[in-house]
Amino acid sequence: MNAVGDAFDWVIHGGEVFTEGALQRCDVGIRGGRIAALAERIDGGLQRFDAAGRWLLPGGVDAHVHIDQPPNPGSAARGAEMADNFESGTRSAAFGGTTTVLSFAPQFKGRSLQSALDEYHARAHGNAYVDHGVHAIVSDPTPDVLERELPGLAQQGCTSVKIYLTYEALRLSDRQVLDVLDACRQAGLLTMVHAENLDCILWLTERLERAGLTHPRYHEVSRPMLVEREATYRAIALAELVETPILIVHVGAGEAIEVIAQARQRGLPIHAETCPQYLFLSSDDLHGDEGAKCMCSPPPRAKENAPSVWAGLNQRSLSLVSSDHAPYRFDETGKLKYGPRASFRFIANGIPGLETRMPLMFSEGVVAGRLSLADFVELCCTAPAQLYGLHPRKGEIALGADADLVAWDPAHQVRLTNAMLHHNVDYTPYAGMDITGWPMQVWVRGVLTCDAGRLVVPRGGGQFLQRERSAAVPHPDALPRRKWEP
Numbered sequence: 129m130n131a132v133g134d135a136f137d138w139v140i141h142g143g144e145v146f147t148e149g150a151l152q153r154c155d156v157g158i159r160g161g162r163i164a165a166l167a168e169r170i171d172g173g174l175q176r177f178d179a180a181g182r183w184l185l186p187g188g189v190d191a192h193v194h195i196d197q198p199p200n201p202g203s204a205a206r207g208a209e210m211a212d213n214f215e216s217g218t219r220s221a222a223f224g225g226t227t228t229v230l231s232f233a234p235q236f237k238g239r240s241l242q243s244a245l246d247e248y249h250a251r252a253h254g255n256a257y258v259d260h261g262v263h264a265i266v267s268d269p270t271p272d273v274l275e276r277e278l279p280g281l282a283q284q285g286c287t288s289v290k291i292y293l294t295y296e297a298l299r300l301s302d303r304q305v306l307d308v309l310d311a312c313r314q315a316g317l318l319t320m321v322h323a324e325n326l327d328c329i330l331w332l333t334e335r336l337e338r339a340g341l342t343h344p345r346y347h348e349v350s351r352p353m354l355v356e357r358e359a360t361y362r363a364i365a366l367a368e369l370v371e372t373p374i375l376i377v378h379v380g381a382g383e384a385i386e387v388i389a390q391a392r393q394r395g396l397p398i399h400a401e402t403c404p405q406y407l408f409l410s411s412d413d414l415h416g417d418e419g420a421k422c423m424c425s426p427p428p429r430a431k432e433n434a435p436s437v438w439a440g441l442n443q444r445s446l447s448l449v450s451s452d453h454a455p456y457r458f459d460e461t462g463k464l465k466y467g468p469r470a471s472f473r474f475i476a477n478g479i480p481g482l483e484t485r486m487p488l489m490f491s492e493g494v495v496a497g498r499l500s501l502a503d504f505v506e507l508c509c510t511a512p513a514q515l516y517g518l519h520p521r522k523g524e525i526a527l528g529a530d531a532d533l534v535a536w537d538p539a540h541q542v543r544l545t546n547a548m549l550h551h552n553v554d555y556t557p558y559a560g561m562d563i564t565g566w567p568m569q570v571w572v573r574g575v576l577t578c579d580a581g582r583l584v585v586p587r588g589g590g591q592f593l594q595r596e597r598s599a600a601v602p603h604p605d606a607l608p609r610r611k612w613e614p
Contacts, residue, residue, distance in 0.1 A: 143179025454478020
């Protein structure tokens with residue numbers, strides 16, 4: 129089929145387009161920021177791009193990033209500052225082939241959810257290169273939060289909340305978790321859970337510190353797999369009692385993946401994400417003078433754990449891949465806030481990874497034969513869009529979808545260095561890795577944003593996304609009566 133292209137803002141021609149589950153030779157016509165035509169040939173167009181030799185894939189959706197997030201005054205590493213604001217963070221996202229990011233608005237104890245959302249919007253407004261949405265972090269579920277603020281989130285385009293089973297400033301008790309899960313069920317919100325057992329972590333940390341074992345390598349020792357496994361099991365059990373879906377974030381331990389797989393086999397609506405750090409880093413990276421650079425929670429595990437994570441992706445026990453981008457510099461503003469010899473307890477948790485997520489997964493997944501191209505697109509684009517209420521606008525190349533498009537050169541080879549990246553962090557934990565396949569051109573809602581290593585638009589074009597209810601969450605009007613309800 130041919131199409132006349134005079135009325136199109138852009139015509140991308142000559143490439144292979146991933147649509148309807150496979151690469152197809154066709155042209156793409158863009159009008160008004162949307163995909164308006166997919167045809168064998170489209171003539172004309174106000175602007176044209178020759179995509180010969182390129183694979184045109186959907187823009188990535190990174191559903192778990194921390195950008196310009198204010199430091200929690202109650203955290204162990206209080207005062208550590210995130211290096212990326214919305215300008216640098218979303219610039220980095222665009223160069224990595226990610227056209228949508230979902231960041232966080234943290235509620236600190238004693239404050240309201242609304243104040244957290246207001247601060248998020250103030251920081252993001254006019255600064256983003258890519259589209260963005262927000263999750264609310266609930267750390268103080270007061271009656272007002274449960275009865276008024278949570279039900280009102282969806283009207284503000286925020287249809288997901290995150291809760292923690294760890295970190296002293298954020299951890300909720302099991303009773304509080306049940307209250308939040310129930311309120312989210314009634315409001316049609318998806319609940320994300322950081323699953324680690326805080327009491328086990330503190331018990332081990334205190335004993336390690338008394339023995340003088342404070343180097344970053346003991347961060348992993350203080351958080352053995354069973355800490356993640358137990359909290360994952362507990363989160364699933366609490367969600368089963370409430371009869372509501374949950375999404376467990378940054379799952380890294382093979383034992384936790386087994387718990388999730390068993391729950392899904394029982395038909396429970398449990399979803400989970402993993403991150404590149406659990407595929408490409410290991411506990412060995414926590415050793416040495418710069419081990420703090422690879423500190424995150426849950427921590428990277430032994431090298432023998434990575435195959436379990438790949439298997440979880442292939443078997444869909446793990447539903448999506450996010451970066452958990454946490455951009456702390458390796459200096460006194462970030463990782464070394466309390467000095468180069470501080471105990472691991474006082475080192476800010478998290479690593480940068482927003483720009484490298486898609487290239488790493490393409491190279492080590494698709495090119496290396498661990499994932500099909502369809503798997504890659506689902507895990508990095510389509511599934512996060514569906515789970516977070518952005519589909520069909522985001523996550524696939526289809527008529528009517530936003531023209532978030534990435535032209536990949538599947539044969540382009542690079543060796544990763546921090547100097548080639550566009551974040552405001554002074555290191556990447558993946559430095560020295562050889563990558564095959566790279567995003568060369570990126571369109572955000574039909575606007576060419578990155579072109580062969582050049583940023584070609586001013587900041588501020590990224591829009592805030594009013595998200596719909598997650599595809600995983602039943603409509604509140606259709607909730608079945610629970611087994612224990614009268």
